[in-house]
Structures are given as structure tokens and as C-alpha cells.
Amino acid sequence: xxxxxxxxxxxxxxxxxxxxxxxxxxxxxxxxxxxxxxxxxxxxxxxxxxxxxxxxxxxxxxxxxxxxxxxxxxxxxxxxxxxxxxxxxxxxxxxxxxxxxxxxxxxxxxxxxxxxxxxxxxxxxxxxxxxxxxxxxxxxxxxxxxxxxxxxxxxxxxxxxxxxxxxxxxxxxxxxxxxxxx
Amino acid sequence: xxxxxxxxxxxxxxxxxxxxxxxxxxxxxxxxxxxxxxxxxxxxxxxxxxxxxxxxxxxxxxxxxxxxxxxxxxxxxxxxxxxxxxxxxxxxxxxxxxxxxxxxxxxxxxxxxxxxxxxxxxxxxxxxxxxxxxxxxxxxxxxxxxxxxxxxxxxxxxxxxxxxxxxxxxxxxxxxxxxxxxxxxxxxxx
Numbered sequence: 001x002x003x004x005x006x007x008x009x010x011x012x013x014x015x016x017x018x019x020x021x022x023x024x025x026x027x028x029x030x031x032x033x034x035x036x037x038x039x040x041x042x043x044x045x046x047x048x049x050x051x052x053x054x055x056x057x058x059x060x061x062x063x064x065x066x067x068x069x070x071x072x073x074x075x076x077x078x079x080x081x082x083x084x085x086x087x088x089x090x091x092x093x094x095x096x097x098x099x100x101x102x103x104x105x106x107x108x109x110x111x112x113x114x115x116x117x118x119x120x121x122x123x124x125x126x127x128x129x130x131x132x133x134x135x136x137x138x139x140x141x142x143x144x145x146x147x148x149x150x151x152x153x154x155x156x157x158x159x160x161x162x163x164x165x166x167x168x169x170x171x172x173x174x175x176x177x178x179x180x181x182x
Numbered sequence: 183x184x185x186x187x188x189x190x191x192x193x194x195x196x197x198x199x200x201x202x203x204x205x206x207x208x209x210x211x212x213x214x215x216x217x218x219x220x221x222x223x224x225x226x227x228x229x230x231x232x233x234x235x236x237x238x239x240x241x242x243x244x245x246x247x248x249x250x251x252x253x254x255x256x257x258x259x260x261x262x263x264x265x266x267x268x269x270x271x272x273x274x275x276x277x278x279x280x281x282x283x284x285x286x287x288x289x290x291x292x293x294x295x296x297x298x299x300x301x302x303x304x305x306x307x308x309x310x311x312x313x314x315x316x317x318x319x320x321x322x323x324x325x326x327x328x329x330x331x332x333x334x335x336x337x338x339x340x341x342x343x344x345x346x347x348x349x350x351x352x353x354x355x356x357x358x359x360x361x362x363x364x365x366x367x368x369x370x371x372x
Contacts, residue, residue, distance in 0.1 A: 018233050025240040032247030032273065039250055040270040048259040181209055 019181070027177045047073035047143035052086055053153035054097055058118030059084075066154035069097060071143030079103060079114055079138060084145040087116070090130050095142050098125055104135070113137060197351040207341055208313040210351060211320055212292040214344075215309060218357045219295065223364075226307070229294040232287065239283060243276040290323075303329045305368075318342060324363040335367040 015023070041050040054067045062084070063069065071086055079085065083100045098116040101124065105112040113135035117124040126134055159166035199210040219226060250269035254262045290310040297305040305328040312321045318340045325334035337359055344356050 018230060018237065022233070022237060022240070025237065025244060028244045028247075029240060029277075032244050033277070035247055035251060036270045036273045039254065039266045040274075042259060043263055043267045043270065181205075 015181075023178050023181070027174060030177060045070075045072045045143070046075075047071045049086070049095065049142050052095060052097065052143075053156045054148075055094070055157065056118075058120050059097055059099070060120040062119055063097065063148060064150070066151055066157055068149040068153040069145050070147040070149075072146045073141075073143045075138065077144075078105070079112060079141070079144075081114075085116065086142045086145065087136055087140045088142055089128060089140070090133075096125070096128065097145065197353070198349050199345065199351060201341070201345055201349045204313060204315060204317075207345070208311060208320065211341065211344065211356070212311055214351050214353060214356050215311075215322065215360055216293050218353055218360050219293065219309075222357065223295075223297070225299045226295040226297045229296055229306075232291055232294060236280070236283065236288060239276060239280045243273055243280065246273045246276065297326070313341075320344075322359065322363060324360075324367045326367060333367040333369075335363045337363055 038050070042048060044050075050071055052069050052071060054063045054065055054069055057065050069086070079100055081100050081103050084097065085100055086095045086097050088095050096116075098118045098121075100114045101117045102115040103112055104114070114137075115124055115126070115135060129136070159169070197210065197214060199207055201207060216228075220228060246269045250262075250266055250273075253265045253269075257265075259266075290312050291308050292311060293307075293309040295307040295309075297307060305326045307324065307326045309325075310323045312323075313319065319338050320341050321336060321338045323334060323336045326332060339359065343359075345351055
């Protein structure tokens with residue numbers, strides 16, 4: 001028996017053109033729903049990355065690896081020491097979640113400089129900044145942590161560490177949606 | 183359970199279904215009713231207005247999502263805020279509209295046709311079906327409208343009346359009931 005002779009594929013063989021189009025549209029709608037929820041969150045929170053996963057243990061005991069962090073971005077609210085900010089170093093993709101420990105402010109809000117440090121680290125983040133950079137500025141900030149959900153982010157970490165797992169799971173889900181009617 | 187029919191050399195491939203999978207059985211029986219009608223009633227022409235409506239709504243919704251995706255890619259976030267907000271809201275509104283459409287307009291209809299015999303005004307048929315979860319009773323309803331007249335007829339039978347032990351659907355038995363529904367619906371005076 002070839003792969004497609006199995007009974008579960010009987011339904012697709014009997015589908016006419018309209019139904020096939022609808023199955024693909026169904027799949028597209030599921031993807032679109034996820035996309036629109038994500039973009040909607042971006043608009044509501046003001047942050048280009050409204051949900052991030054904590055990748056390291058540098059903020060323990062506040063956040064652990066695998067926690068899901070909700071961010072908001074309010075440029076009018078000045079950055080103060082104690083704020084948990086998510087920032088990106090120039091030239092690097094991965095955002096870092098650490099606490100602000102020192103702030104220097106001049107006239108306007110965009111003039112401020114601040115220094116960060118992970119709660120669990122021994123030293124401040126100067127070792128992480130770009131060569132020659134000793135302070136962060138508001139434009140490096142991607143968002144400020146407002147809430148978190150524990151453990152849920154482990155799924156993302158697993159899928160990124162084992163890409164084959166990610167493709168298999170997504171592939172099977174996609175296939176299931178395409179083949180199953182209603 | 184009914185006995186299987188003999189297969190002769192020129193016969194079309196038998197339609198098999200996993201008889202314990204409720205939703206699939208219903209879908210298969212619906213497909214078989216469509217097949218019986220399309221192959222036997224020459225004056226009937228299948229219509230797809232309801233399905234097309236659903237496809238149209240879905241395409242528009244996905245269009246909004248795709249537009250948002252492309253726009254955000256070309257003009258990254260803070261610039262695309264208004265576009266993303268509008269597209270997001272429109273998408274969810276359309277999803278809601280689509281849901282309402284499926285619940286109240288399309289309902290359980292799986293087949294539409296226009297019957298044209300040349301002399302009378304066209305008759306528009308709508309066939310729908312229902313089957314409860316874990317139940318074996320298949321309800322088939324045939325309705326039509328012809329100008330201001332209308333008629334309908336319902337039949338509830340166990341799927342065992344049409345499906346053999348091996349899961350083969352016997353079209354001849356189904357055809358008898360399809361003919362019965364058509365005749366009864368049109369003969370009742372409304």
C-alpha cells in the first residue's frame with residue numbers, strides 16, 4: 001500500500017476543487033489568526049516584541065530560564081533604577097532582560113544614559129555592551145517587563161534548540177489541518 | 183447491516199469509509215448524496231453560492247492579514263502602527279462575520295442546486311444533513327423554493343441502512359432515499 005492509500009486520505013481524494021481551496025484557506029486563517037494576535041499585541045503594548053522568552057538564569061530569582069515575559073513600551077515614561085528593561089545591543093539580535101541600576105539624565109528624556117545588571121550576575125553589563133560603549137540609551141530599549149508567565153517559554157527554547165522537533169511538530173499540525181475537514 | 187453488492191469488472195471504485203468515525207461518515211454520506219444527485223438528475227445543476235460566500239469572506243480576511251504582514255515588513259513597527267491596528271481589528275471583525283455566516287446563513291447545508299425543466303420557473307434546492315456525536319442516526323433534509331412556493335422533507339435513518347460491515351457505502355440504497363425525499367418534498371402542497 002502506498003502512503004496515500006490509507007483510509008485517512010480518502011476524504012482528500014474525494015474533495016473537489018472548492019473544498020481543497022477551503023482547506024488551504026482554513027490553514028491560512030489559523031496562521032493569520034496567530035499573526036494578527038501578535039501584531040495586535042504589538043500595537044496595544046507599543047513594543048515591537050510584546051512577548052519574549054527568558055533564555056538565561058541571569059535574573060534569578062525573579063525570572064528563570066523558560067519564563068514568558070510580557071513587555072510594554074512607553075517612551076514617555078522615564079527609565080528609573082529598578083526597572084526591568086529588555087534591550088538590544090547594537091549588532092546583536094538577541095534581546096537581554098536585565099535590571100537598570102544607574103541612571104544619568106540631562107534635560108530631555110532621550111538624553112538619559114543607564115547601566116544595567118542581571119540580578120544573578122556578579123558584575124554589571126558593561127562586558128556585554130558593544131566595544132567602547134559604557135552606557136545604554138533609551139533607543140536601545142525594546143520594552144519594559146510588566147508581567148510574566150512561568151515555564152511556558154520552555155516550549156520555544158526546546159523548539160529552537162532542536163529545529164528538527166520544530167519542523168516535525170509544525171509539519172504534522174499543518175498536515176492535520178489540511179487533511180481534516182471541518 | 184446490509185450485504186455487500188457484487189463487483190463486476192466495469193464498476194466504479196467502491197466508496198469506503200471508517201464506519202466508526204462519526205464526522206467522516208457524515209461527510210462521506212453527504213458526498214455520496216451529491217454524487218447520486220449529480221449523476222442521476224439531469225435537469226439539476228449544482229450551485230455553489232453558499233460555499234463561494236464563505237470562500238470570499240475567508241479570502242478577504244486572509245488578505246488583511248497578508249497586507250499587514252507585508253506592510254510591517256516594508257515599514258517596521260512604529261511606522262506601521264495604524265495599519266497594523268486597522269488590519270488586526272478588520273481581521274477579527276471578519277472572523278466574527280464568517281462565524282455568523284456559517285451559523286445562520288449556511289447552517290447544515292451541504293448541497294445546492296437549480297432544477298430547470300424548461301417550462302416552469304426554476305426550483306432552487308437546498309439539501310442539509312445532521313448527525314449527532316456518537317449517534318448512528320443520519321438526518322437528511324431536502325428543501326426547495328420555486329417562486330413563492332416551497333416544500334421540504336426530512337428523513338432520519340441509521341447509517342447502517344447504507345453502509346456495509348466493511349465500511350462500503352451502497353449508492354443504490356442511498357439513491358432510493360434521495361429519490362424518496364425529492365418526490366415527497368415536491369408532492370406536498372404548500
